[in-house]
Amino acid sequence: MSLNDPRWGNNNQGGGDRGGNQGPPDLEEVWRDVNRRLSGFFGRKGGGSGDSGGNSPSPGQIGGGIGLIVGVVAALWLASGFYIVDASQRGIVLRFGKFIQSTEPGLRWRLPYPIETHELVNLTGVRTVEIGYRGSERNKVLNESLMLTDDENIVNIQFAVQYVLKDPKEYLFNNREPDANVVQAAESAIREIVGKSKMDFVLYEGREQIATNAATLMQEILDRYQAGIMISKVTMQNAQPPEQVQAAFDDAVKAGQDRERQKNEGQAYFNDVVPKAKGTASRLFEEAAGYQARVIANAEGDASRFKSIVTEYAKAPEVTRQRMYLDTMQQIFANTTKVMVDAKGNGNLLYLPLDKLMQATAQGPSAPVAAPDVAATPSRPASTAGSDPVAPPKADVPVPADYRSREAMRSRERGER
Numbered sequence: 001m002s003l004n005d006p007r008w009g010n011n012n013q014g015g016g017d018r019g020g021n022q023g024p025p026d027l028e029e030v031w032r033d034v035n036r037r038l039s040g041f042f043g044r045k046g047g048g049s050g051d052s053g054g055n056s057p058s059p060g061q062i063g064g065g066i067g068l069i070v071g072v073v074a075a076l077w078l079a080s081g082f083y084i085v086d087a088s089q090r091g092i093v094l095r096f097g098k099f100i101q102s103t104e105p106g107l108r109w110r111l112p113y114p115i116e117t118h119e120l121v122n123l124t125g126v127r128t129v130e131i132g133y134r135g136s137e138r139n140k141v142l143n144e145s146l147m148l149t150d151d152e153n154i155v156n157i158q159f160a161v162q163y164v165l166k167d168p169k170e171y172l173f174n175n176r177e178p179d180a181n182v183v184q185a186a187e188s189a190i191r192e193i194v195g196k197s198k199m200d201f202v203l204y205e206g207r208e209q210i211a212t213n214a215a216t217l218m219q220e221i222l223d224r225y226q227a228g229i230m231i232s233k234v235t236m237q238n239a240q241p242p243e244q245v246q247a248a249f250d251d252a253v254k255a256g257q258d259r260e261r262q263k264n265e266g267q268a269y270f271n272d273v274v275p276k277a278k279g280t281a282s283r284l285f286e287e288a289a290g291y292q293a294r295v296i297a298n299a300e301g302d303a304s305r306f307k308s309i310v311t312e313y314a315k316a317p318e319v320t321r322q323r324m325y326l327d328t329m330q331q332i333f334a335n336t337t338k339v340m341v342d343a344k345g346n347g348n349l350l351y352l353p354l355d356k357l358m359q360a361t362a363q364g365p366s367a368p369v370a371a372p373d374v375a376a377t378p379s380r381p382a383s384t385a386g387s388d389p390v391a392p393p394k395a396d397v398p399v400p401a402d403y404r405s406r407e408a409m410r411s412r413e414r415g416e417r
Contacts, residue, residue: 081111156241175225
């Protein structure tokens with residue numbers, strides 16, 4: 001016994017003390033203490049705690065305490081059946097594991113566990129699965145991304161599928177692993193579409209079309225499975241040849257681009273040269289047609305003029321012949337240089353520059369008139385240019401001075417007229 005024990009030195013006092021030996025607590029005393037506390041809770045008073053022979057708890061008191069405990073436990077058990085469904089969720093109530101109902105957003109109540117349970121399913125949240133890679137395009141999954149095209153080429157395709165839930169009941173109960181079904185359906189759809197397409201179509205111009213067709217085919221597959229999933233979008237992340245043949249493929253692409261560039265340059269040259277050639281040919285054709293029409297018109301005009309001349313010639317042959325001769329001479333001498341030679345002189349040659357005289361006359365009376373050049377060539381005949389072929393000049397004939405002056409004046413007067 002400890003020295004601080006209040007019962008120190010009282011070994012022989014009190015019937016409850018058993019010779020100073022410390023034993024286990026008295027169960028009856030503990031029960032009386034619990035009973036007093038419960039009685040105080042219900043407004044009753046129990047016996048004193050110091051009396052070893054106090055009143056024992058009645059059966060009613062014991063039943064009241066047990067009923068209170070049972071009521072509190074029952075209230076907590078019933079309260080566990082309340083649950084809240086958010087606006088983006090739907091509640092699925094199960095009774096012994098069997099589907100009972102689907103609840104709308106708000107505060108809901110079901111029978112407590114283990115009779116009924118509930119699951120909350122998010123309908124508006126967009127879920128994403130990745131095919132051919134995980135997280136980043138560098139983390140490739142080759143067994144998913146490598147696919148065979150229709151022209152027996154291998155391409156590496158990486159894409160992502162986004163989907164939402166349209167029926168929570170089908171999503172939870174019709175398939176054991178619905179998310180895995182999405183992955184398998186996406187891979188099957190892409191492989192089917194790529195297997196029916198050419199390599200160039202898959203890598204370049206057909207990427208958007210392949211994504212659209214894949215989304216449609218995936219939705220058909222999931223609808224047959226009754227997965228309760230709706231595909232919202234399929235995004236092509238990357239499409240390229242395998243790394244082992246990337247360099248060779250780049251060379252082939254460059255060669256194809258060079259071919260297209262040269263074809264475009266040739267087509268541009270064709271578009272530039274051919275229209276010009278066609279225009280030149282058309283212009284030459286039109287000129288030829290115009291020349292033809294002009295020649296025909298001139299010939300017809302000449303024929304008509306000749307017919308009219310023949311008619312007039314039949315009326316007056318001599319006058320018509322003389323007129324034709326004069327017109328011909330006028331046409332000949334109109335654009336030639338004239339030299340007048342005195343064939344009746346005494347051998348002196350008189351040269352009159354008629355063209356200069358006519359030019360001076362046309363400029364005005366104040367312009368100086370060039371003097372005639374006189375050259376004496378008694379022994380050699382003079383050469384003429386543009387002279388009258390009917391009356392050829394005669395050499396070694398003297399020409400009087402008055403005759404030369406008179407002829408000069410006539411020539412001047414004729415030029416002025």
